[in-house]
Amino acid sequence: MTGVKPDVRAEGAILAATDTAQLRGEIGMVERPRRAWLPFSPWHFLLMPVAIVMLVPLLWVVMTSLETLGQTQHFPPILWPGSFQWSNYPRAWSSVPFNRWFVNTTVVTTVIVASNLLLCSLAAYGFARIRFWGKNVAYFFLLATLMIPIQVVIIPTFLIVKQMHLINTLGALIVPNLANVFGIFLLTQFFRTLPIELEEAARIDGASRLKILFTIVLPLSLPALATLAVIQFLWTWNDFLWPLVTIYNESVFTLQLGLMSFQGSHVNDTNLLMAGNVMSMLPMLLLFIAAQRYFVRGIATQGLKG
Amino acid sequence: MTNVVFEHVTKVYPGPMVAVDDLSLTVNDGEFLILVGPSGCGKSTALRMVAGLEKISAGTISVDGAVLNDIPPKDRDIAMVFQNYALYPHMTVEKNLGFALRQRKTPRDEIARRVQGMADLLGLEELLKRRPGQLSGGQRQRVAMGRALVREPQVFLLDEPLSNLDAKLRVQMRAELKKLHHRLGITTIYVTHDQVEAMTLGDRIAVLSAGRLQQIGAPQDVYDRPTNVFVAGFIGSPPMNLLRGSVAEGRVEAGDLVFEREGVRDGGVVVGVRPEGLRPVGESDAGPGFEVQVDVVEPLGDEVLVLGSVAARDAGVRIETEEATLLADAGTGDRAAVTVRLAPDVRPSPGSRLHLAVDPATAHLFDANTGEAIR
Numbered sequence: 286m287t288g289v290k291p292d293v294r295a296e297g298a299i300l301a302a303t304d305t306a307q308l309r310g311e312i313g314m315v316e317r318p319r320r321a322w323l324p325f326s327p328w329h330f331l332l333m334p335v336a337i338v339m340l341v342p343l344l345w346v347v348m349t350s351l352e353t354l355g356q357t358q359h360f361p362p363i364l365w366p367g368s369f370q371w372s373n374y375p376r377a378w379s380s381v382p383f384n385r386w387f388v389n390t391t392v393v394t395t396v397i398v399a400s401n402l403l404l405c406s407l408a409a410y411g412f413a414r415i416r417f418w419g420k421n422v423a424y425f426f427l428l429a430t431l432m433i434p435i436q437v438v439i440i441p442t443f444l445i446v447k448q449m450h451l452i453n454t455l456g457a458l459i460v461p462n463l464a465n466v467f468g469i470f471l472l473t474q475f476f477r478t479l480p481i482e483l484e485e486a487a488r489i490d491g492a493s494r495l496k497i498l499f500t501i502v503l504p505l506s507l508p509a510l511a512t513l514a515v516i517q518f519l520w521t522w523n524d525f526l527w528p529l530v531t532i533y534n535e536s537v538f539t540l541q542l543g544l545m546s547f548q549g550s551h552v553n554d555t556n557l558l559m560a561g562n563v564m565s566m567l568p569m570l571l572l573f574i575a576a577q578r579y580f581v582r583g584i585a586t587q588g589l590k591g
Numbered sequence: 592m593t594n595v596v597f598e599h600v601t602k603v604y605p606g607p608m609v610a611v612d613d614l615s616l617t618v619n620d621g622e623f624l625i626l627v628g629p630s631g632c633g634k635s636t637a638l639r640m641v642a643g644l645e646k647i648s649a650g651t652i653s654v655d656g657a658v659l660n661d662i663p664p665k666d667r668d669i670a671m672v673f674q675n676y677a678l679y680p681h682m683t684v685e686k687n688l689g690f691a692l693r694q695r696k697t698p699r700d701e702i703a704r705r706v707q708g709m710a711d712l713l714g715l716e717e718l719l720k721r722r723p724g725q726l727s728g729g730q731r732q733r734v735a736m737g738r739a740l741v742r743e744p745q746v747f748l749l750d751e752p753l754s755n756l757d758a759k760l761r762v763q764m765r766a767e768l769k770k771l772h773h774r775l776g777i778t779t780i781y782v783t784h785d786q787v788e789a790m791t792l793g794d795r796i797a798v799l800s801a802g803r804l805q806q807i808g809a810p811q812d813v814y815d816r817p818t819n820v821f822v823a824g825f826i827g828s829p830p831m832n833l834l835r836g837s838v839a840e841g842r843v844e845a846g847d848l849v850f851e852r853e854g855v856r857d858g859g860v861v862v863g864v865r866p867e868g869l870r871p872v873g874e875s876d877a878g879p880g881f882e883v884q885v886d887v888v889e890p891l892g893d894e895v896l897v898l899g900s901v902a903a904r905d906a907g908v909r910i911e912t913e914e915a916t917l918l919a920d921a922g923t924g925d926r927a928a929v930t931v932r933l934a935p936d937v938r939p940s941p942g943s944r945l946h947l948a949v950d951p952a953t954a955h956l957f958d959a960n961t962g963e964a965i966r
Contacts, residue, residue: 482677485644490738491665491694504681 350374350559357555370556377547377560385536386543390565393458393539394521400459401517402510405468410498412469413476414484424473427466435526443530457531458539462521468513475509476502512579515572519580522569540565593745593778594620595641599650602636602802610636612802613650618746621776623769625793625810627783629825633802634782638748641780642671654746665694670739671748675755676731678723684710684734685719691742709737712771729760736768740775747779753788765791786826790814798822820962823863823955829896829930831863834903835959843956846903846927850879850951859959866896866932868954869947871939880948883929885939895933897945903927 344364349357351369377383411417412424442461443452451457479502487497503510525541532538535546544565547558573580595618602611611633618624626634639645641652643664651658659667670691678687688706697705710716713733723731732752739747752768753761769792772779783789789796790810797807798821806818817823823831836845838855845862872880881901889896903926931947939945956965 480675480677482673482675483679485642485664486671486673486677486738487679487690488644488664489642489667489669489671490691490742492690493665496694501679 346559346562349556350377350563352556354554354556357559373556373560374564377557378564380557381543381546381561382535382538383540383543383561383564386538386540387565389455389537390522390539390541393455394518396459397462397521398514398517400463401465401468402514404464405472405513406498406503406506406510408464408469409472409476410494410502412473414481415494428470431466431470439527439530446531452531453534453537455537458524458528461527465517468517471513472506472509475506479505508579511576515576515579518572519569522565593655594618594622595746595778595780596653596656597637597650598653600637600640600647600652601649602633602640602645603648609802611640614799614802614804615650616797616804616807618778618780621778623772623779623781623792623794625781625783625789625796626799627786627789627796627826628799628805630784632799634784634799635750636802637799638671638750638780638782641746642669642748643667667746668744669746669748670742670744671750672735672739672752674751676723676735676752678731678734678738680723683720683722684715684726687723687734688715688719688737688741690738695742705741709741712740713737728756729764732756732764733767736771740771740777744777747777749779749781751783751785752781754783754785768792786828789826796826798825800825816964816966817863817955818964820861820863820957820964823957823964827865829866829932831865831955832869832927832929833957834862834864834901834927834929836860836862838956843951843954846901847881848879848901848949850949850954852951852954852956855956855965860965861957861959861962863955863957864929864949865953866930868950869929869931870950871933871937872946872948874946876946876948878948879951880946883931883945883947884926885941885943885945888939888941890935890938893935895935895937897931897933897939899929899931899945900926901929 345362348364348366349362350373351371352363352366352373353370356363356366412420446452446457446461449456449460451460483501483505484497487501492500523541524539528539528542529545532542535543540561544558544561547554547561597614597616600611600614601609603609614633614637616624626637628634636645640647641659643659643662647660651660653659654667654669679690682690685706688709689702692702692705706719707716710719713736715730715733715737718726718730718734723734726734732755735752749768753764756764765788781788781792793810795808796810796813798805798813800821806813806822808816813822813826817826817831820833824833834845834848836843836848837858838844838852838860839857841851841853841855843850843852843855843860843862845860848862848864869880872878883897883899883901885897885899887898889898931945933939957963958965
């Protein structure tokens, strides 16, 4: 199906439209002119070398994970070891509590994604639809916090979490991230594009505000919710700095934190580190393949890198 | 008995902008009342206040004597059809129809029975499993009506429900709506800017302009006896021809048009003549009338519309329907625009002159200052 890819503008239309059947029609109609002399767009001549440059580090990671320790320290780096050390993977898995970290990370990520979907929806619906005193000011300040880098708030947040006696528990990772401003922003903007008449009709039909949110607004916002879920998953799964600050007990480590233990002050098991890296990347890779277009949309919505 | 009473209802938006100004009227039990007016006249706002979607700034709206002002929409037992139908896109027709009943915790078999009944009534049986996106405009329209009617509301509100349909379907749906109302007898308020819908559908029509009620009455009454120059210019298609003139000692004069009318005070007037009230005559005809300079001829099959101009001592009067200003004069110098409706066999050529007779008894007179009809 070359040439039937929806372009970014069509994605924008999808974000705004609500009529799913109509959407299906529109996607089908975004047909590029066919080129007789090339099976793909000439842009690919530019994109392919760039993609290779981007992929080399990834390849290096995978290859290093299959090398012996000696090979990893060789210079220039070996990008194609003669024999593959597949045993690095079980070794990496068993030499550290990988199981535990995997479960920890999954728990933290799942809770955070779920709570963000719920809490951001509630907040965003309020900002999008309910008239209340100080709404615009509150929304403005909320958005302003997006400009503050995490390094600035890391100490105050640490102190709050400490007072809650959550340091060195999964709660320390979960509680500060139960809702985030980006999610509120994303959903508010999306909810505003939904036709207000649908909600008015539901009000007349006897639905309460919450009922309207859950039976009308959210089902129509699946694209935005999927985008938020995917981005939140990515952020949480990959987070390193905050776990590093709040967690010191190995049994509470997340994957990203745990991988650090291959990089001690005396030994550097680079091959095992890379094997662990590959394993921690897999869920995200799978998610990315499954939800690629939501990633793209999320980045397009943010206007910055994801 | 379900009547809807507006008492001094006013809606002021921040700004301040008065959308509805001291509206008082009664919609009788089982009546089909049309709120008609140009866009921005406050008719939709009035309807939305009945539905509870807008707060009432002053005055009261009551149904059967119970004041609605502070009752939330869901407790009003009122159903509404929106201009764009507002069908829930992610639900099937069946779920759309049953939505209101589910919110009211109606037993499941009762919901199924009523949804089926409504589908039968509106011819939707085949469509129950489809989603709104898979329906044509006319089908969506019917689903929207079904969704509103399925819970057997006391009052049925329609906000320009036919305006998104093509012309042919609109005529068909108009007839269906009328039949449906006849059959169900629900008190209905219908908002439109289309005066053909207003004339054909309503038991009575209420003409609104700039938030104020201009006239309320049976469609033919409003057409025959407009209370002011705005209603005269708004109801009727093509609209009534309006010419500035004056009265002196019972003699009405507007450009070339001169006739006698007893009991009218001297002063400035606006003379109104319907396009069909003009009859082509020979040049020698001595009765009241005028000569039209023909600009455009529009043959419509069953009739011919002639657009032209007549001599007018003052500027002609055009009613700016979109702005709803009374007596806005947009005439050019000493010519006033007129429209004439002729039999299909009369075909004047553009540029020619046409002598037309006016029956003085059918001519309307309005006060030039207030715009009120002079009877």
